Amino acid sequence: MGYTMGGTRHENGTGKLFVLTAVVAAAVGLGAAWWMAQPDYSIDSFTRLSGEIGCQCGTCPLRPIATCGCGYADGMLAELHELLDSGQSDEQVMTTLVARYDGSVRIKPEGTGLGLAAWAAPILLLTVGAVGVGSVLARWTRRNADNSGDEAATPGRDDDARLREIVERELSSLED
Amino acid sequence: MIVLGHSALIAAFATAAYTIAVAMLGVRRRQPNLVASARNGVYVTSGLVFVAVGSLLWLMANDRFVVRYVAENSRIDQPLIYKISALWGGMAGSLLLWTVILCMYSSLAAWINRRRHPELMPYVYTVCMTTALFFIALQLFAADPFETLPFTPLDGRGLNPLLQNPAMAIHPPNLYLGFVGFTIPFAFAIAALASGRLDTSWLHAIRRWTIVAWFFLSIGITLGAQWAYVELGWGGYWGWDPVENASLMPWLIATAYLHSVMIEEKKQMLRVWNMLMVIATFALCIFGTFLTRSGIVSSVHAFTTSNLGPLFAIFLAVILAVSLGLVAWRLPDLRSENQLESVLSRESSFLFNNLVLVVSCFAVLWGTMFPVISEAVNGVKITVGPPFFNRVNVPIFLLLLALTGIGPLIAWRRASWPSLRRAFVWPSIAGLGTVIVMLVMRVGGVYSLMSIGLSAFVVGTVVQEFWRGTRARSSANGESWHQALLGLTMRNKRRYGGYIIHVGVVLMAIGITGSSVFQREVEATLRPGETVDIGSYRLQYEELNHFQVSGVEVSSASLIAFAGGRPRFRLVPQRHFHPAQDNPTTEVAIWSSLRHDLYIVLAGWDAQQTATFKAYLNPLVKWIWIGLAVLALGSIVAMFPDRRHSQVGIPNY
Numbered sequence: 001m002g003y004t005m006g007g008t009r010h011e012n013g014t015g016k017l018f019v020l021t022a023v024v025a026a027a028v029g030l031g032a033a034w035w036m037a038q039p040d041y042s043i044d045s046f047t048r049l050s051g052e053i054g055c056q057c058g059t060c061p062l063r064p065i066a067t068c069g070c071g072y073a074d075g076m077l078a079e080l081h082e083l084l085d086s087g088q089s090d091e092q093v094m095t096t097l098v099a100r101y102d103g104s105v106r107i108k109p110e111g112t113g114l115g116l117a118a119w120a121a122p123i124l125l126l127t128v129g130a131v132g133v134g135s136v137l138a139r140w141t142r143r144n145a146d147n148s149g150d151e152a153a154t155p156g157r158d159d160d161a162r163l164r165e166i167v168e169r170e171l172s173s174l175e176d
Numbered sequence: 177m178i179v180l181g182h183s184a185l186i187a188a189f190a191t192a193a194y195t196i197a198v199a200m201l202g203v204r205r206r207q208p209n210l211v212a213s214a215r216n217g218v219y220v221t222s223g224l225v226f227v228a229v230g231s232l233l234w235l236m237a238n239d240r241f242v243v244r245y246v247a248e249n250s251r252i253d254q255p256l257i258y259k260i261s262a263l264w265g266g267m268a269g270s271l272l273l274w275t276v277i278l279c280m281y282s283s284l285a286a287w288i289n290r291r292r293h294p295e296l297m298p299y300v301y302t303v304c305m306t307t308a309l310f311f312i313a314l315q316l317f318a319a320d321p322f323e324t325l326p327f328t329p330l331d332g333r334g335l336n337p338l339l340q341n342p343a344m345a346i347h348p349p350n351l352y353l354g355f356v357g358f359t360i361p362f363a364f365a366i367a368a369l370a371s372g373r374l375d376t377s378w379l380h381a382i383r384r385w386t387i388v389a390w391f392f393l394s395i396g397i398t399l400g401a402q403w404a405y406v407e408l409g410w411g412g413y414w415g416w417d418p419v420e421n422a423s424l425m426p427w428l429i430a431t432a433y434l435h436s437v438m439i440e441e442k443k444q445m446l447r448v449w450n451m452l453m454v455i456a457t458f459a460l461c462i463f464g465t466f467l468t469r470s471g472i473v474s475s476v477h478a479f480t481t482s483n484l485g486p487l488f489a490i491f492l493a494v495i496l497a498v499s500l501g502l503v504a505w506r507l508p509d510l511r512s513e514n515q516l517e518s519v520l521s522r523e524s525s526f527l528f529n530n531l532v533l534v535v536s537c538f539a540v541l542w543g544t545m546f547p548v549i550s551e552a553v554n555g556v557k558i559t560v561g562p563p564f565f566n567r568v569n570v571p572i573f574l575l576l577l578a579l580t581g582i583g584p585l586i587a588w589r590r591a592s593w594p595s596l597r598r599a600f601v602w603p604s605i606a607g608l609g610t611v612i613v614m615l616v617m618r619v620g621g622v623y624s625l626m627s628i629g630l631s632a633f634v635v636g637t638v639v640q641e642f643w644r645g646t647r648a649r650s651s652a653n654g655e656s657w658h659q660a661l662l663g664l665t666m667r668n669k670r671r672y673g674g675y676i677i678h679v680g681v682v683l684m685a686i687g688i689t690g691s692s693v694f695q696r697e698v699e700a701t702l703r704p705g706e707t708v709d710i711g712s713y714r715l716q717y718e719e720l721n722h723f724q725v726s727g728v729e730v731s732s733a734s735l736i737a738f739a740g741g742r743p744r745f746r747l748v749p750q751r752h753f754h755p756a757q758d759n760p761t762t763e764v765a766i767w768s769s770l771r772h773d774l775y776i777v778l779a780g781w782d783a784q785q786t787a788t789f790k791a792y793l794n795p796l797v798k799w800i801w802i803g804l805a806v807l808a809l810g811s812i813v814a815m816f817p818d819r820r821h822s823q824v825g826i827p828n829y
Binding site for chain 1: 411513514518532546550762
């Protein structure tokens with residue numbers, strides 16, 4: 001009975017630890033997602049925006065105008081030059097282009113609102129998933145340790161069995 | 177031939193339905209003769225589908241334009257190779273290709289297992305033929321490849337010019353061999369669930385099928401990238417287009433399965449997980465086909481968009497409902513006593529590897545479908561393009577690269593710290609040494625340093641694994657080094673084939689890093705005789721010519737590339753204007769070496785012969801294609817059957 005109660009206390013403690021770690025992982029994941037969504041200010045506005053504006057020719061959807069080989073993209077690049085030369089900020093340029101074409105011109109989701117969800121979902125899955133896998137591994141290892149303890153206490157366990165286990169392990173490592 | 181082909185399809189529909197009925201009846205009544213009849217049904221269905229394919233090929237080769245499919249995808253002066261490849265250039269033909277490959281695989285699986293797995297095979301026939309039935313039904317009722325026109329056109333419209341490329345002649349069949357190949361593992365998984373034979377026999381039955389499908393899918397994806405590189409003319413090979421993503425997703429999940437299945441084989445753990453991985457891989461193959469044909473998301477590869485999307489969605493829903501229903505039903509039997517001796521074990525590293533691969537697949541799926549999801553949620557379509565995929569996936573792939581190196585260094589079951597220290601020393605020195613050299617040479621940023629450093633680390637682990645095994649074998653048997661190396665590889669083909677595959681993946685990673693991080697680009701408008709510099713090359717524009725070849729109007733520029741002040745080679749970028757097609761195609765000129773590709777696009781010109789060129793210097797691209805060859809070699813090694821070890825006592829690390 002005492003063992004059961006101790007086990008429950010232990011499991012409760014592990015459960016709380018898992019929830020706490022998962023919350024921290026989720027917070028880290030959200031922070032990473034927000035950071036990823038931010039513009040890369042280490043490069044100039046033209047290079048950055050030309051990589052975030054999609055070609056609107058209709059035949060090469062989603063391709064940034066910086067890498068799209070079609071003539072329409074060349075026109076949009078010239079348009080981008082003009083807008084930046086006129087003194088517009090990055091966000092003003094994007095707003096102008098969205099108004100001129102439509103929302104599909106912006107091929108990098110914004111770091112706010114629903115756009116942030118695009119960035120956050122995979123990162124959250126990774127961080128919270130890592131905590132989940134870690135927790136599962138810890139549980140499986142603990143279960144093995146518990147069973148090994150039971151086996152060690154079994155009076156019928158002799159040296160032959162132990163040696164057989166070692167041989168089996170060695171043979172198994174030969175297979176892969 | 178039209179009647180023959182169409183009749184063959186109708187008959188194939190009937191025999192597939194018969195096969196399903198008789199296989200299930202055989203199971204119910206426990207009558208082996210009915211199951212044997214079902215097996216014959218698989219063979220007959222395959223034969224009939226082959227007749228249908230042969231008929232369509234004959235019609236295309238002989239320019240029978242009264243058939244709508246031939247008129248829309250072929251023309252008289254189209255080279256024979258493209259008349260044949262037009263089989264998968266349009267919707268109906270590509271469905272027929274799917275069906276014939278499925279029938280080929282099904283027949284092969286039926287024949288190989290004719291005396292094995294008697295409890296599983298009736299269900300395998302049922303699943304394969306149900307899938308075939310769906311595809312044949314699509315052709316009979318929605319996209320008939322033998323549909324005739326009310327009149328006979330004098331000539332056809334021709335195959336889409338973008339598809340008239342040698343890579344495109346072999347890319348789709350490889351991709352389909354991969355996609356369709358995953359039907360067999362899925363069929364065995366369903367068979368195991370339905371029959372209750374949930375031991376490892378079904379896993380052993382699908383081991384080689386999974387590697388075969390994965391191998392072809394890898395080739396198909398990379399050939400698709402090569403096609404995009406030489407045909408689309410934007411200097412790159414992977415644009416995160418929805419159709420490209422559709423092929424990558426099942427590959428990622430299949431890769432996860434190929435690792436996690438080893439844990440089940442060794443320790444009977446992860447049984448539910450592996451079952452779900454097999455189901456997810458097949459479901460993603462069908463989802464990819466749905467994505468390509470539904471037009472639900474915009475794509476540059478929309479060659480086969482149609483109104484078949486809802487039918488594929490229904491089929492996918494049925495697959496998921498039945499599969500997951502069966503998993504739920506058998507859950508008590510699938511539960512395993514999961515135990516690990518140590519967190520510090522290869523099993524743990526494989527679990528993390530699975531997590532990263534699944535997250536990567538989810539990121540691709542999420543990004544691909546986000547425009548649809550966002551529109552459904554708040555009515556505003558949020559477009560997701562390459563900037564998102566690159567930013568999210570590059571760190572994930574780096575993590576995966578690290579795990580590719582770490583996994584083989586950790587022992588199964590339990591690793592000790594001293595053994596880990598020994599295992600990690602040389603690969604870590606290789607990785608860190610590479611990073612230090614790059615830092616000294618001031619090459620690259622954070623991501624490229626990590627990518628190349630981790631690549632060196634992975635190569636270090638593989639070299640060390642081969643070195644230790646060869647040395648042990650050589651000293652134990654007194655064999656020469658090359659004998660020991662060959663013997664080691666042949667004795668455990670899956671393990672060492674896997675290591676060769678890792679090297680292939682690393683070479684691809686190096687190629688992708690080099691070409692994406694260090695790419696240089698120049699755009700110049702030149703008159704004849706003028707030059708432009710890119711990297712260490714000087715390009716001199718010579719002349720522009722216009723001529724006709726096989727009915728195609730060609731505009732062709734000629735440039736001389738100088739290096740070190742001396743002329744080295746000539747580059748001839750072109751633009752092709754195909755009759756009956758609106759858009760011209762870009763035929764890029766590529767000079768390729770192990771160091772870099774010089775990639776020239778003829779962007780435009782005027783009447784005075786002034787021409788505009790886009791020139792790219794793409795470092796290390798060739799290593800991607802070399803990586804594919806190495807990956808293919810490793811897959812072939814891993815696919816060969818293993819003989820049991822005859823020499824016990826020789827260490828196998």
